[in-house]
Amino acid sequence: MKHLRRWVMSLTAAVVTLATIVGLQLSTPAQAPTDLTLEVAGLTVEELADGVYGLIASTDFPPAEPATTAICNASIVIGSDGVLVVDPFHNEALATLLYETVATLTEQPIRYVVNSHYHFDHTGGNPAGDALGYATLGRGPIRDLMLTRNVDSDPNPTPPDVIVNGPGELWLGDRAVQLVEFEGHTGGTDLVVYVPDADVLIMGDLLFTQRLPYAADGNLRVWQATLEQLATAYATATLIPGHGPISDRADFDRLRGYLAYLETLALDWQAQDLSEADAIAQTTIADEYADYLFQGLFSSNLSTAYQQITLGQDDAASIQAYFAHQPPALQAL
Numbered sequence: 072m073k074h075l076r077r078w079v080m081s082l083t084a085a086v087v088t089l090a091t092i093v094g095l096q097l098s099t100p101a102q103a104p105t106d107l108t109l110e111v112a113g114l115t116v117e118e119l120a121d122g123v124y125g126l127i128a129s130t131d132f133p134p135a136e137p138a139t140t141a142i143c144n145a146s147i148v149i150g151s152d153g154v155l156v157v158d159p160f161h162n163e164a165l166a167t168l169l170y171e172t173v174a175t176l177t178e179q180p181i182r183y184v185v186n187s188h189y190h191f192d193h194t195g196g197n198p199a200g201d202a203l204g205y206a207t208l209g210r211g212p213i214r215d216l217m218l219t220r221n222v223d224s225d226p227n228p229t230p231p232d233v234i235v236n237g238p239g240e241l242w243l244g245d246r247a248v249q250l251v252e253f254e255g256h257t258g259g260t261d262l263v264v265y266v267p268d269a270d271v272l273i274m275g276d277l278l279f280t281q282r283l284p285y286a287a288d289g290n291l292r293v294w295q296a297t298l299e300q301l302a303t304a305y306a307t308a309t310l311i312p313g314h315g316p317i318s319d320r321a322d323f324d325r326l327r328g329y330l331a332y333l334e335t336l337a338l339d340w341q342a343q344d345l346s347e348a349d350a351i352a353q354t355t356i357a358d359e360y361a362d363y364l365f366q367g368l369f370s371s372n373l374s375t376a377y378q379q380i381t382l383g384q385d386d387a388a389s390i391q392a393y394f395a396h397q398p399p400a401l402q403a404l
Contacts, residue, residue: 107164109172112141116172117317120269122149122246124176125311126169131364132282138162142192145169146273146311148266150243153182157264157273158313159196166196170203181205183241185250185264186231187275187313188257189216190288197229207231210252210262220394235262253277253301255294256284258391265305272308277301280315280322282365284329286375288394290385291330298327314365329360333372337380347377371397 109116113129124147134140146157147169154173159166173181184200186209187193194217197207209231217230239250249265256276264273276285277297286294302323310318340350351373356366378393379385 107139107168109168111139112165112168114141114168119271119309119311119317120266122177123147123266123269123271124149125317126172127311127316128314132367139164141165143276143313144311144315146264147173147176148243148246148248148264148273149173149177149179150246150248152179152242152244154179155183155185155241155243155248155264156181156200157185158187158193158275159184159200161192161195163196163199166199169196170199179243182243183208185209185262186213186260187262187264187273188260189213189221189230190257190276191221191224193275193313194221194228194230195225197231198227201229201232206233208233208235208250209260210235210250211259213260216258216260253297254290255297256286256289258288258387258394263301265308270308271311272301272305273311274301274313276313278310278312278315278318278322278326279365280310280312280318280325281363282315283360283363283368283372284314284326285365285368286330286333286372287397288390290390291334291376291379292385295327295330295334298323298330302327332357332360333376334380336373337376340377341381345381347374347381350377350381 114126115129117125117127119125126141126145128141128144130140130142132142134142141160143158143160145160148155154177156169156173159169170181184197184205184207186197186207189209200207211234214230214234217228221228235250238252241248241250247267249267251263251265253261253263255261261275261277263275263277302320306320310322312318312322336354351370354373356369379390384393
């Protein structure tokens with residue numbers, strides 16, 4: 072009966088996932104809502120430092136109204152001669168709302184759009200910036216991954232036209248913005264954005280706060296090591312995560328603790344010689360993570376831990392093959 076209940080729950084999750092992805096695809100330019108506001112989108116504008124803002128999404132996943140609800144966070148960095156924005160959401164309507172918000176904060180023009188990684192919930196809004204002539208930046212294989220892996224969720228994949236390979240620096244007049252590569256969450260495309268004069272670090276999905284992370288496209292052990300590096304390198308920074316509230320160094324440790332918890336579970340399953348189905352069926356989430364949002368990702372996280380730790384399939388080819396079989400809406404995270 073336990074396995075039957077889990078099968079029914081998995082089937083229900085798959086139906087919800089399909090509904091979500093259909094909903095995400097509804098917001099084409101012709102269908103963009105005319106009354107979209109920050110409140111409707113579930114966004115709050117928070118000023119982290121002079122000229123540095125986060126648009127913080129409050130939704131759980133999947134959102135009830137995916138066409139008009141922001142899933143991830145976005146960021147705005149204003150200099151004396153231009154603006155940089157990070158992660159223009161998953162459709163053009165929400166990206167346009169982001170750009171309209173910039174206009175309420177400054178008269179400076181938007182010069183750069185940065186994709187922190189290739190997942191659809193952070194890049195689906197790229198066409199809006201492309202139509203306005205904004206230069207979009209991304210890292211490494213992001214173009215190829217957007218044009219291959221995002222096609223099931225993105226009706227109009229528009230990859231960056233500027234590719235970063237190695238650390239980079241942009242100047243917005245008198246303000247420097249650093250682009251730094253790290254590994255862990257997404258297939259070689261993770262990019263963090265640091266504003267040194269404000270000590271603000273824009274994390275993308277290398278950091279989830281008060282939300283369970285999506286892990287199937289990453290490497291659990293590499294991700295833990297990256298979080299440790301980040302905690303050392305940016306110990307005093309204010310952090311804008313890819314999902315969840317504004318945070319600080321303590322949240323590096325919290326997420327690393329959650330990933331270590333998954334690793335411990337998986338090693339225990341290995342010692343007991345459990346099948347994946349039995350391992351997942353007998354595992355309930357630890358109390359300290361029970362109030363996090365994105366609870367629907369827990370089974371996926373357990374499955375990822377089983378593949379990478381219990382079975383030892385944590386090489387790039389194995390992770391790519393495993394990720395390819397994930398539901399499209401989960402791949403979008």
